[in-house]
Structure formats: structure tokens, C-alpha cells
Amino acid sequence: MRNFNIFAIIVLTMATFCSCNKKHWIPIDSETLKRHYSWLINDSATSIIKNTVLVPDTATAVKIAETYLFEVYGKDKIVEERPYEIGKINEYWYITGSLPKYSMCGGTFEILLEASTGKVVKIGHGK
Numbered sequence: 001m002r003n004f005n006i007f008a009i010i011v012l013t014m015a016t017f018c019s020c021n022k023k024h025w026i027p028i029d030s031e032t033l034k035r036h037y038s039w040l041i042n043d044s045a046t047s048i049i050k051n052t053v054l055v056p057d058t059a060t061a062v063k064i065a066e067t068y069l070f071e072v073y074g075k076d077k078i079v080e081e082r083p084y085e086i087g088k089i090n091e092y093w094y095i096t097g098s099l100p101k102y103s104m105c106g107g108t109f110e111i112l113l114e115a116s117t118g119k120v121v122k123i124g125h126g127k
């Protein structure tokens with residue numbers, strides 16, 4: 001029995017290493033993807049983070065906001081609007097850029113993130 005246990009451990013270890021090799025990765029087909037999506041979205045037992053605030057602080061909010069802002073407006077434009085003004089209002093993070101002191105015209109980005117999910121509620125850029 002002891003030899004069987006050792007053999008089982010060796011087989012499981014090899015299977016683990018083999019399954020992690022990206023050369024053997026097989027993409028998921030669309031039907032399987034839909035089935036997994038349906039299961040995940042409808043199974044309340046998998047919602048372990050349901051009551052967790054995913055954006056607990058300003059650093060996390062800025063990282064999420066910049067991901068979207070860089071994509072929408074371009075990294076250079078958004079970086080020019082640093083330092084950002086940021087505040088948590090109710091259950092939302094409000095982040096906006098700042099104009100350089102020498103600029104008298106123009107506008108800055110504004111983004112509103114849901115603190116519990118990180119979802120972008122509104123995004124815009126003033127004129």
C-alpha cells in the first residue's frame with residue numbers, strides 16, 4: 001500500500017507539472033466558455049468576494065483609473081494632468097486631473113469608479 005501511495009504522489013506531481021506547461025495549452029471553445037460563464041455568474045457559492053470592497057484605497061483607485069484613462073485618452077495626456085485630485089464619495093471614487101499652473105484654459109479628465117467592484121460608472125474629459 002505504501003508503494004501505491006508513493007506512486008500516486010509521483011503521478012500527481014508529474015501531472016501537475018505537465019498541465020502547467022504552456023506548450024500543451026488548449027484554448028477553450030466557445031460552448032465551454034459559455035457553460036463556465038453561466039455557472040460562475042449563477043452560482044452564489046463562488047461569490048467569495050461579494051461583500052468585499054475591491055478598491056479600498058486611493059492607490060488602487062488610481063491604478064484602475066489609469067488603466068482606462070491611458071487607453072481612452074492616451075498615457076501622455078493623462079500623465080500631464082498629474083497630480084490627481086481623488087476622493088471617496090459614498091461608495092464611489094471620484095478622480096480628476098489638475099491643470100498646470102501656467103494653463104488658463106482646457107479641462108481635465110474625470111472618472112467615477114464603484115468602490116466595491118472597480119467598475120467605471122462615468123468617464124469624461126472637460127473641454
